[in-house]
Amino acid sequence: xxxxxxxxxQARPSTRMSGVGRVLVxxxxxxxxxxxxxxxxxxxxxxxxxxxxxxxxxxxxVVYIVATIALVRPGVVWYRVAWATxxxxxxxxxxxxxxxxxxxxxxxxxxVWSGFGRGxxxxxxxxxxxxxxxxxxxxxxxxxxxxxxxxxxxxxxxDA
Amino acid sequence: xxxxxxxxxxxxxxAAGVLCIVLGLARRVPSDLTIGALALVEVLLVVQLVVAxxxxxxGNEPTGSVLEFYTYLISALLLPPxxxxxxxxxxxxxxxxxxxxAALAVGVMVYRMFQIWTVQSA
Numbered sequence: 264x265x266x267x268x269x270x271x272x273q274a275r276p277s278t279r280m281s282g283v284g285r286v287l288v289x290x291x292x293x294x295x296x297x298x299x300x301x302x303x304x305x306x307x308x309x310x311x312x313x314x315x316x317x318x319x320x321x322x323x324x325v326v327y328i329v330a331t332i333a334l335v336r337p338g339v340v341w342y343r344v345a346w347a348t349x350x351x352x353x354x355x356x357x358x359x360x361x362x363x364x365x366x367x368x369x370x371x372x373x374x375v376w377s378g379f380g381r382g383x384x385x386x387x388x389x390x391x392x393x394x395x396x397x398x399x400x401x402x403x404x405x406x407x408x409x410x411x412x413x414x415x416x417x418x419x420x421x422d423a
Numbered sequence: 424x425x426x427x428x429x430x431x432x433x434x435x436x437x438a439a440g441v442l443c444i445v446l447g448l449a450r451r452v453p454s455d456l457t458i459g460a461l462a463l464v465e466v467l468l469v470v471q472l473v474v475a476x477x478x479x480x481x482g483n484e485p486t487g488s489v490l491e492f493y494t495y496l497i498s499a500l501l502l503p504p505x506x507x508x509x510x511x512x513x514x515x516x517x518x519x520x521x522x523x524x525a526a527l528a529v530g531v532m533v534y535r536m537f538q539i540w541t542v543q544s545a
Contacts, residue, residue, distance in 0.1 A: 282517060283517055283520075284517075285509075285518065285521055286517055286520050286521055286524060289509075289524050289525065290524060292505075293502070293524065293528045296502075297498070300494045300495065300498045301494075303494060304488065304490055304491045307490060308488060308490055308491075
């Protein structure tokens with residue numbers, strides 16, 4: 264049975280969502296949902312209280328959604344989009360996390376990234392690192408390298 | 424929210440999550456057992472929705488934001504079907520792990536819903 268699974272995994276070497284990557288995508292999806300839900304509530308119920316924090320929440324939510332889609336979609340363009348969004352998230356959680364800890368007055372209201380993602384079990388801090396590791400391991404085949412199913416990289420990706 | 428029912432729901436969600444993750448890591452593809460566990464989590468969420476709609480009429484009012492409560496509840500309701508749909512679409516062991524992740528996320532959300540309904544610091 265495991266042979267069958269390996270064969271089916273190798274038949275689609277270009278997707279980044281095979282294997283354990285699916286779990287990564289699922290967690291990204293849940294985080295996107297959580298961030299969207301929270302920013303929806305914040306903006307609808309009391310946007311005037313903290314426009315900066317809540318706009319940031321909404322922006323973070325959109326970026327998580329784009330990152331989730333980019334991780335699933337095959338191809339070089341989506342691969343770059345995935346990198347850009349994940350780097351943005353990582354920067355966001357580091358910068359906003361640091362500011363919220365050192366200058367709490369600036370962020371009196373919670374965002375996804377406050378306290379390095381404290382309100383979300385630190386998932387916003389850990390996930391971009393896993394995402395970048397995953398992307399680095401799963402480079403899409405470039406235009407020159409296409410049509411080479413026995414490429415060592417893709418064979419390795421199939422086993423993972 | 425009915426407190427004992429919420430604890431039952433939380434226990435079922437966590438148990439289903441652990442079960443699916445363990446079975447997934449043990450290389451099992453999604454089965455009737457794991458999909459069924461998620462179905463149970465979903466049914467309990469629907470019951471919770473009915474309870475939440477009816478409870479205020481019986482003097483059981485939420486202490487926190489109703490909007491926030493329902494945002495969590497509706498989001499939670501979306502998770503098990505999405506995970507199960509994915510599991511049926513592509514049956515491999517990681518789909519089983521995804522089922523578990525969804526169930527655990529539902530557990531966290533149910534706990535947050537309980538906090539919103541009962542404990543308010545502000």
